[in-house]
Amino acid sequence: MAERVALVASERGLRVDPDLPLASAALADAGVGVDLVRWDDGAVDWSAYDLVVVRSCWDYAWRLEEFLGWAGSVPRLRNPAEVLRWNTDKTYVRELERAGLPVVPTVWDPAGADDLPEAGEWVVKPSVSAGSRDTARWTTPEEALAHSSSLTGAGRTAMVQPYLASVDDVGETALLFIGGRLSHAVRKGPLLARGEGVRQDRDSRGDLAPTTPTDAQRQLATAVLDAVPGLVGVTSPPLYARIDLVEDGAGRPVVLELELTEPSLFLPQAPAAAANLVRAVEAELSR
Numbered sequence: 001m002a003e004r005v006a007l008v009a010s011e012r013g014l015r016v017d018p019d020l021p022l023a024s025a026a027l028a029d030a031g032v033g034v035d036l037v038r039w040d041d042g043a044v045d046w047s048a049y050d051l052v053v054v055r056s057c058w059d060y061a062w063r064l065e066e067f068l069g070w071a072g073s074v075p076r077l078r079n080p081a082e083v084l085r086w087n088t089d090k091t092y093v094r095e096l097e098r099a100g101l102p103v104v105p106t107v108w109d110p111a112g113a114d115d116l117p118e119a120g121e122w123v124v125k126p127s128v129s130a131g132s133r134d135t136a137r138w139t140t141p142e143e144a145l146a147h148s149s150s151l152t153g154a155g156r157t158a159m160v161q162p163y164l165a166s167v168d169d170v171g172e173t174a175l176l177f178i179g180g181r182l183s184h185a186v187r188k189g190p191l192l193a194r195g196e197g198v199r200q201d202r203d204s205r206g207d208l209a210p211t212t213p214t215d216a217q218r219q220l221a222t223a224v225l226d227a228v229p230g231l232v233g234v235t236s237p238p239l240y241a242r243i244d245l246v247e248d249g250a251g252r253p254v255v256l257e258l259e260l261t262e263p264s265l266f267l268p269q270a271p272a273a274a275a276n277l278v279r280a281v282e283a284e285l286s287r
């Protein structure tokens with residue numbers, strides 16, 4: 001009997017995630033039975049699958065405990081629930097920093113202007129968020145503080161970072177690791193416009209292009225991925241990982257985000273990478 005794999009998404013992810021048709025077609029071509037399912041569909045028997053792969057669960061940020069509870073209940077989930085629990089809160093950035101990995105300088109829950117990182121512009125974001133929700137770029141300390149206080153006041157953890165101007169010209173580089181190996185890389189353009197404030201409807205999928213990572217980017221991303229099992233307390237590398245790097249003021253790569261939950265894999269930008277996903281899924285199935 002063919003093995004059965006579920007690719008899991010939110011209601012919206014199922015409709016619009018451009019990775020899903022490419023991933024499911026590649027798996028089906030390889031003889032794997034694929035279902036595209038909503039994570040919050042109560043009628044699904046998760047134990048019937050040989051592997052359940054989290055994909056575009058884009059609504060987890062405002063349903064975090066429900067999502068993690070679901071993840072904990074699914075046998076054979078990738079990435080596994082422990083990884084999702086660790087990765088859905090960007091406080092992991094602090095752990096990467098403590099492990100000696102260069103990250104975007106971040107101040108957590110600043111109490112006043114003296115706490116803000118030195119910068120001419122700031123980015124404020126909640127530690128639990130995706131798709132740049134509740135995230136904004138500010139040109140005055142007052143605005144940055146007001147935003148971070150509103151997040152803290154709502155019981156969230158606020159992150160304040162210098163706005164890294166390199167994002168406006170060289171952009172952000174996303175390195176995709178599938179089955180523990182570098183698969184491909186994509187350059188993303190800037191997302192936060194000056195003066196725009198908080199917006200909930202940004203679309204990061206417009207400005208994407210395949211790119212070749214530099215040696216420094218490759219080395220840093222590999223070091224980050226190698227640190228994951230030790231930091232999370234798991235033995236195997238994640239099935240999928242996206243490491244988003246930006247450049248600091250000196251042109252060195254630093255980690256903006258380590259996405260082990262529901263990273264877009266950018267398969268439309270790198271269609272050949274679907275074969276890497278098939279190989280990695282097959283390796284998991286034969287474990």
Ligand SMILES: Nc1ncnc2c1ncn2[C@@H]1O[C@H](COP(=O)(O)OP(=O)(O)O)[C@@H](O)[C@H]1O
Pocket residue numbers: 104123125129130131132133135161162163164165167172189190191192244256257
């Ligand atoms: N410190 C920063 N400097 C410049 N741009 C940033 C910074 N932090 C975030 N951004 C922009 O905001 C986007 C979303 O922020 P990110 O930290 O990746 O969170 P998420 O993707 O989970 O919403 C990034 O892709 C980038 O364009």
Ligand SMILES: [Mg+2]
Pocket residue numbers: 131244257
């Ligand atoms: Mg991001």
